[in-house]
Amino acid sequence: MHLLLSSQIARTLLSLSSRAMSLSSYKSLLREKAFVNGQWVNAANGESFPVYNPANGELVCKVPDMGAADATAAIAHAQVAFEAWRGKTPSQRAALLHSWERLIQDRCEDLAALMTLENGKPLAESRGEVAYGASFIRWFAEEGIRVTGQTLQGPTPDKRIFTLKQPQGVCGMITPWNFPAAMITRKAGAALAAGCTVVIKPAEDTPLTALALCQLAADALLPPGALNVVTCSRSRAAEVGRVLTTDPAVKHVSFTGSTDTGKLLLAQASSTVKRVTMELGGNAPFIVFDSADVDKAVAGLIQAKFRNTGQTCVCPNRIFLQRRVSQKFLAKLCERVAEMKVGDGFEAGTQLGPLINAAAESKLERLLADAKQRGGRVLAGGQSVKVGSGAGHFFQPTVVSGLGRDSACFREEIFGPLVAAFEFDSEADVVELANDCRVGLAGYFYSADVGQCWRVAEQLNVGMVGVNESMVSSCIAPFGGWNESGLGSESGVGYGIEEYLNLKTVVLNLA
Ligand SMILES: NC(=O)c1ccc[n+]([C@@H]2O[C@H](COP(=O)([O-])OP(=O)(O)OC[C@H]3O[C@@H](n4cnc5c(N)ncnc54)[C@H](O)[C@@H]3O)[C@@H](O)[C@H]2O)c1
Numbered sequence: 036m037h038l039l040l041s042s043q044i045a046r047t048l049l050s051l052s053s054r055a056m057s058l059s060s061y062k063s064l065l066r067e068k069a070f071v072n073g074q075w076v077n078a079a080n081g082e083s084f085p086v087y088n089p090a091n092g093e094l095v096c097k098v099p100d101m102g103a104a105d106a107t108a109a110i111a112h113a114q115v116a117f118e119a120w121r122g123k124t125p126s127q128r129a130a131l132l133h134s135w136e137r138l139i140q141d142r143c144e145d146l147a148a149l150m151t152l153e154n155g156k157p158l159a160e161s162r163g164e165v166a167y168g169a170s171f172i173r174w175f176a177e178e179g180i181r182v183t184g185q186t187l188q189g190p191t192p193d194k195r196i197f198t199l200k201q202p203q204g205v206c207g208m209i210t211p212w213n214f215p216a217a218m219i220t221r222k223a224g225a226a227l228a229a230g231c232t233v234v235i236k237p238a239e240d241t242p243l244t245a246l247a248l249c250q251l252a253a254d255a256l257l258p259p260g261a262l263n264v265v266t267c268s269r270s271r272a273a274e275v276g277r278v279l280t281t282d283p284a285v286k287h288v289s290f291t292g293s294t295d296t297g298k299l300l301l302a303q304a305s306s307t308v309k310r311v312t313m314e315l316g317g318n319a320p321f322i323v324f325d326s327a328d329v330d331k332a333v334a335g336l337i338q339a340k341f342r343n344t345g346q347t348c349v350c351p352n353r354i355f356l357q358r359r360v361s362q363k364f365l366a367k368l369c370e371r372v373a374e375m376k377v378g379d380g381f382e383a384g385t386q387l388g389p390l391i392n393a394a395a396e397s398k399l400e401r402l403l404a405d406a407k408q409r410g411g412r413v414l415a416g417g418q419s420v421k422v423g424s425g426a427g428h429f430f431q432p433t434v435v436s437g438l439g440r441d442s443a444c445f446r447e448e449i450f451g452p453l454v455a456a457f458e459f460d461s462e463a464d465v466v467e468l469a470n471d472c473r474v475g476l477a478g479y480f481y482s483a484d485v486g487q488c489w490r491v492a493e494q495l496n497v498g499m500v501g502v503n504e505s506m507v508s509s510c511i512a513p514f515g516g517w518n519e520s521g522l523g524s525e526s527g528v529g530y531g532i533e534e535y536l537n538l539k540t541v542v543l544n545l546a
């Protein structure tokens with residue numbers, strides 16, 4: 036007993052001391068200002084807005100609440116920087132990007148602490164995101180030096196045709212709060228490697244990681260103006276977004292966020308015919324066929340569904356269980372879910388952190404009420420959880436079954452730790468059900484039938500499919516959705532960097 040107690044105390048002290056270390060050192064990354072043209076600046080209007088810790092509602096710090104004038108100035112700086120940045124060789128750009136990536140990896144603990152502080156995700160996941168985010172910078176540094184064109188015989192003997200790929204110019208980027216580092220590096224890494232310069236508007240809930248990344252970019256000697264961050268509150272997002280999507284100097288708008296916002300930004304970007312990359316919402320099917328290895332499927336669902344407390348665009352949303360395997364799957368799932376720890380992301384062992392804000396909690400409550408009203412059965416969870424002061428928005432991992440396609444959980448992106456299960460009979464039925472939505476980001480299925488694996492992978496109307504696999508994202512794989520889930524691809528061999536390159540055809544007359 037005595038031994039057990041002292042080992043518990045030792046563990047707690049260890050976790051407290053490493054937490055204290057991270058919390059004090061991340062502050063060296065922050066200036067409570069925005070970052071434009073290599074400098075830490077205030078908003079032209081002198082205003083700022085607060086950033087809160089979603090786990091306890093406490094103020095973390097304030098950052099500038101910038102507006103249209105600041106966005107326009109940042110674009111102008113990025114335009115000047117573009118002229119020099121495009122003139123560097125791909126290897127010179129790659130060397131700077133590699134330095135940036137190394138500094139990010141070196142400061143992993145500090146960045147992870149900062150991310151848990153502003154986003155709430157468990158520290159282990161934040162560390163994972165730092166590594167994931169850094170991987171994109173490394174990947175694109177390597178992609179940048181291998182951009183190639185074509186040489187073709189012309190239509191007549193005296194002609195040769197060449198294709199060149201050239202950087203587009205200033206890129207405007209608007210990013211979400213759920214992956215405060217990786218959604219920036221997946222875009223900015225590609226754009227910078229291609230020779231473009233960048234103005235980012237990070238999400239109002241998580242501007243700090245974005246700013247810390249800039250400090251590290253400056254430490255890595257990326258030139259002033261190559262990477263700029265314009266911070267603003269939600270009430271100024273439309274104003275800053277309008278500048279980024281309409282200023283003629285911006286040649287590309289890359290957005291990750293909700294489909295509704297994406298549609299608005301697309302419309303705005305059309306006024307100057309900008310290139311666009313849109314990574315929007317999903318409603319991923321997760322199908323378990325009778326032949327599946329149920330333990331693997333349950334483990335896969337837990338991993339994919341509860342990543343970032345269910346607030347991930349590729350999270351499984353509609354869980355389709357073939358009738359013979361359904362009860363077994365749900366029983367095992369509920370057993371695992373009952374063991375999951377909800378808590379402050381800094382607490383050792385926490386698997387689910389807080390939801391990002393009160394609106395996210397209200398949405399879960401609405402979806403759950405709708406499910407119950409339509410005859411759904413709550414098999415696990417179903418309640419919010421009080422953690423610490425009670426100011427955060429924590430929710431139990433929840434499993435609901437017996438739902439139909441009229442339910443809100445079928446129609447909407449849940450974006451929280453709520454598993455909504457549906458039953459099906461045949462392969463044809465489930466493919467039809469899975470494709471019955473307007474978005475198409477990711478899809479997953481578990482089956483031991485090789486023929487079925489090919490057929491279903493081909494038939495799902497989504498951009499990414501996991502077959503007996505629940506993690507589809509990496510810097511190596513193209514990331515992007517079909518239909519209302521977006522336009523274009525991020526990462527992958529060729530695809531991610533091509534988004535930021537203009538194709539030019541040169542016809543040479545030899546005569
Ligand atoms: N496909 C992907 O890669 C991907 C990745 C992460 C999140 N998402 C999606 O994002 C959504 C959740 O994120 P969210 O709620 O923060 O999305 P959101 O669209 O509300 O916000 C995303 C970003 O857009 C900004 N924004 C909001 N309104 C704007 C406007 N009028 N003009 C300019 N900018 C504006 C926000 O400030 C934020 O920076 C989910 O639907 C999720 O699936 C998609």
Ligand SMILES: O=CCCC(=O)O
Nearest residue numbers: 213214347348349508
């Ligand atoms: O939430 C969206 C991005 C998640 C990912 O890159 O896997």
